Amino acid sequence: MPISSSLFGMLRRALGVGSLAIVLGALSACATEPDPNPAWTEEEAYAAAEETFRAYIGIADPTDDDSARPYVTGDLAELHEGESSDELKNMQVRGESVVLSFDATDFRTVGEHATVSGQACVDNSSIEVNLDGEEWYQPREDPVFGLEMEFASVDGGMLLSHLDETADDSC
Template structure:
């Protein structure tokens, strides 16, 4: 092999340096990756989160009071305020009520709302809610009551709300035995 002459080695070195320079320039000009946004709090304070949860539950109760089991279109409004398993249970219950020809009379009334906890970044809220159902009757297609005769007039319910994009939705609700609704 014949060693390269000085004149042919220089262009190779220049070419190699040029390639390294181009690679370095391109690396320097490459866009930096977009920063991952840090989650922002859904609400400015726990009080604001509780107020939004209460507003959601009261709106859900209003929508629930407006349903007519004979007309499934009236069920749709309740779904605006719920999600997850809670909404699935409502869909199943409403479908059964429709299929069996139930009639609902009277309104449920939220008598008390107590915020219990709100997890940072305030996108999960838990509250205890007192719901008076003493004026609500439910009858089957024959007119017979389907309400348990031992049903209490007021239910104490622990409700979990979860943030879904821009609003809180009811995610779960469980009847509890407590003292929040006494008195």
Template sequence: MTHAAASPRFVGALCALTLSIGVLAACTPAPEPTPTATALFASDEEAFAAAEETYRAYTEALNEVDTSKPQTFEAVYKYTTGDFQNRDRKNFSTLHAERFAMTGDSQLVRFEGLKFDNESTITAEICVDVSKTDVINQDGVSMVPDDRPDVSGAIVKFELDDDEVRIARADRLEPDTCVAG
């Protein structure tokens, strides 16, 4: 049984359905564009400069720490992350509990960018002059070994954390790597 013509009711329903689909399609919002990750740094040099700036700020904050006032520790923590920050927290807590004082200022004397992986880590070799610093106990006796070098070196790993460069790890270098200048 074939139908030579469609019923007017069927044609009307088909037109209404087609029109509804067209209207719905026109009202459906276009998909949101997927954000493209943009690199935080355009070059290795920019990444190294940001890491050096972070380490300098960390050193300045460290120079302002008063071990009798734990609130001064917070400025240091904003430049660190992970195990490095955990170690700083533990060390400052011990210094505070033992009533040890840090005196003098350290100074970053060399920063050499070694590697930027363009994703999340920056590695650098640093040298810090610690010759004017001391840690003294409550009797005023220095707790720093007599044979401590005046300039201390480390390989420092920085991580990008919320678009901020933070110190994540530091591995000491051999004592003669950095020479006082």
């Protein structure tokens, strides 16, 4: 029995519509979903980095690795995990470091992780050390100095991962 032209036209249209639906379905499956919002905004990361730095600088005894551990990761964590010399174990420190300025200079994200770079100016003019149990003295000739630092997000916090004194002593 021959197929009538109207039946043939309807089948052709149905095949065309079905093919179009398949092509559209395949294309929509290939479309990328928008990236989720990053876990860190630039402002949040800068604020967390500054808070961590100020807490780290404010540690009463910089030779006490347990006091520093909550604020550091990476290079600095390894440094604090190293064995302290006997001289450092006997060192007494008094005074307070003062952060004169903190400037976050760079923010980057990779997935949910963020890094922050920054610079700070620190005044240690009230810091004194005593190594021999007798005489207190200032450990630095120039107690005001600059620092460059890196921070990395770890478990929802921003930790200090690298710290270097700047070549330029002026802040």
